[in-house]
Amino acid sequence: MSKVLVSDSIDQAGIDILSQVATVDVKLGLKPAQLLEIIGEYDALMIRSSTRVTQEIIEAGTQLKIIGRAGVGVDNVDVPAATRRGIVVVNSPEGNTIAAAEHALAMILALSRHIPDANASVKRGAWDRNSFVGAEVYKKTLGVVGLGKIGSHVAAVAKTMGMKLLAYDPFISTDRAEQIGCQLVELDLLFQQADYITLHIPKTPETTHLINATTLAKMKPTARIVNCARGGIIDEVALAAALKAGKIGGAALDVFESEPLGESELRSLGKEIILTPHLGASTAEAQVNVAIDVAEQIRDVLLGLPARSAVNIPGLGPDVLEELKPYMQLAETLGNLVGQLAGGRVEVLNIRLQGELATNKSQPLIVAALKGLLYQALRERVNYVNANIEAKERGIRVIETRDASIRDYAGTLHLEATGTLGTHSVTGALLGEREIHLTDVDGFPINVPPSKYMLFTLHRDMPGIIGKLGSLLGSFNVNIASMQVGRKIVRGDAVMALSIDDPLPEGILDEIIKVPGIRDAYTVTL
Numbered sequence: 001m002s003k004v005l006v007s008d009s010i011d012q013a014g015i016d017i018l019s020q021v022a023t024v025d026v027k028l029g030l031k032p033a034q035l036l037e038i039i040g041e042y043d044a045l046m047i048r049s050s051t052r053v054t055q056e057i058i059e060a061g062t063q064l065k066i067i068g069r070a071g072v073g074v075d076n077v078d079v080p081a082a083t084r085r086g087i088v089v090v091n092s093p094e095g096n097t098i099a100a101a102e103h104a105l106a107m108i109l110a111l112s113r114h115i116p117d118a119n120a121s122v123k124r125g126a127w128d129r130n131s132f133v134g135a136e137v138y139k140k141t142l143g144v145v146g147l148g149k150i151g152s153h154v155a156a157v158a159k160t161m162g163m164k165l166l167a168y169d170p171f172i173s174t175d176r177a178e179q180i181g182c183q184l185v186e187l188d189l190l191f192q193q194a195d196y197i198t199l200h201i202p203k204t205p206e207t208t209h210l211i212n213a214t215t216l217a218k219m220k221p222t223a224r225i226v227n228c229a230r231g232g233i234i235d236e237v238a239l240a241a242a243l244k245a246g247k248i249g250g251a252a253l254d255v256f257e258s259e260p261l262g263e264s265e266l267r268s269l270g271k272e273i274i275l276t277p278h279l280g281a282s283t284a285e286a287q288v289n290v291a292i293d294v295a296e297q298i299r300d301v302l303l304g305l306p307a308r309s310a311v312n313i314p315g316l317g318p319d320v321l322e323e324l325k326p327y328m329q330l331a332e333t334l335g336n337l338v339g340q341l342a343g344g345r346v347e348v349l350n351i352r353l354q355g356e357l358a359t360n361k362s363q364p365l366i367v368a369a370l371k372g373l374l375y376q377a378l379r380e381r382v383n384y385v386n387a388n389i390e391a392k393e394r395g396i397r398v399i400e401t402r403d404a405s406i407r408d409y410a411g412t413l414h415l416e417a418t419g420t421l422g423t424h425s426v427t428g429a430l431l432g433e434r435e436i437h438l439t440d441v442d443g444f445p446i447n448v449p450p451s452k453y454m455l456f457t458l459h460r461d462m463p464g465i466i467g468k469l470g471s472l473l474g475s476f477n478v479n480i481a482s483m484q485v486g487r488k489i490v491r492g493d494a495v496m497a498l499s500i501d502d503p504l505p506e507g508i509l510d511e512i513i514k515v516p517g518i519r520d521a522y523t524v525t526l
């Protein structure tokens, strides 16, 4: 049974899902050295934001297949190191969107009405109504930096509170911004005009210290800034200085350059600052969502299925995966089959998307086909994450074509591998949307479902050949489950595809090739 380590606190709903397929160890608060010592035992690691999964941890995790981050940001995982090792990194892109957006909105209102300090003052026994006069958000301008999932929800709710919305996000269209009711503007204008600024961007080299002494100086002296995105987007020293000098009105931070927050000037400030300990995703609902979302993906990967939100598999988002999953299995099977038919080192893989498939995204199918192709060489070491890199390193050139006019089945995938021992091709389709069928081998039409053990012959279509092959296999105690001949013309060249119950015994291929009329034979394990 697989073993999963859960090293940050996650909801029981996630543990229950993992327990269906694995032994689950929950070990919270591990020091890096302790994690390093035990990680080698585990097939999967599930974390939130506290565990740092460094290159050293990844290298020590020799059994690791997947790292699951129960949340959005994967900045606590060395994703490139995981990719090189073929480890899938998954997250939950939407499970805590509402929670984080509502936290940002709560921060905006709490800052405006001094709720934390007013509350603390009453609890201390005071009844001070004069120190906590606030400001309304109604008709004020909110500047949203980053109009992705969380930023758009914040904007939509803020709109209903009567706020005017400005947004800065270089990667979204004016149309999309307008749909949400935001005017897209340049960052400087947003800084100058906003009464409230809320950050909903990832931490990248471009966004690190985006809020610094220079940008703070551009803001209104009454401006209030909220960061529920990532620590380090705000220069905390510059922020503390600006707040102390009254250059801006207030700030509310949920995330910090270093977490947990240590000694900091920010702690010494008054009601102009609100600090929460990275609580954006901490709602009961979000924790159930992210735990289920990520645990399901870990379960799937441990069962050999693809994950729906892998951050290190390009182009493989949840919608694509939902639509293409059966075709990815087809591509992988065909890749594995054509790789075995081709035998030696494959140099070129031609992939043709045919019929309805011609309009689909090809990248996930290419990755799946390469995974299948490289399986014989790399076995479990190749997966959707590293198949591209492994193929490149072996000098395999991938050529992709599309032909919508081929319509013998709804959608078919054609793979042709050219290598040191020649060229072979296979075509396959899905019947009833899920069942894989081989529809062509080396240009000969057939219609057989693939099976674990198969034998293919290239032979002359002539009387007696099937009987002779059957007797030969029988004499080696090989049981034939099904057999089909594909030919283009009567008594011309033909292909025979046999499904057999067991692997072919050693040496039998040499005997098969000696049967008069049989030119070649290939044994395949799928």
Ligand SMILES: NC(=O)C1=CN([C@@H]2O[C@H](COP(=O)(O)OP(=O)(O)OC[C@H]3O[C@@H](n4cnc5c(N)ncnc54)[C@H](O)[C@@H]3O)[C@@H](O)[C@H]2O)C=CC1
Residues within 6 Å of the ligand: 071, 072, 073, 074, 093, 096, 097, 100, 145, 146, 147, 148, 149, 150, 151, 168, 169, 170, 171, 172, 200, 201, 202, 203, 206, 207, 228, 229, 230, 254, 255, 278, 279, 280, 281, 282
């Ligand atoms: N405090 C907490 O507990 C939580 C924090 N987060 C953080 O919130 C942030 C936003 O998350 P989502 O909305 O889910 O992500 P998202 O990917 O849906 O949206 C991010 C947006 O930022 C934009 N962006 C990227 N670089 C930019 C730049 N240089 N300037 C302006 N915009 C830029 C992107 O185009 C995108 O629209 C992330 O940093 C995430 O890690 C997410 C969940 C909980």
Ligand SMILES: O=C(O)CCC(=O)C(=O)O
Residues within 6 Å of the ligand: 048, 049, 070, 071, 072, 073, 074, 096, 278, 279, 280, 281, 282
């Ligand atoms: O796990 C958490 O509570 C942090 C959530 C977060 O920051 C994220 O999902 O990016």
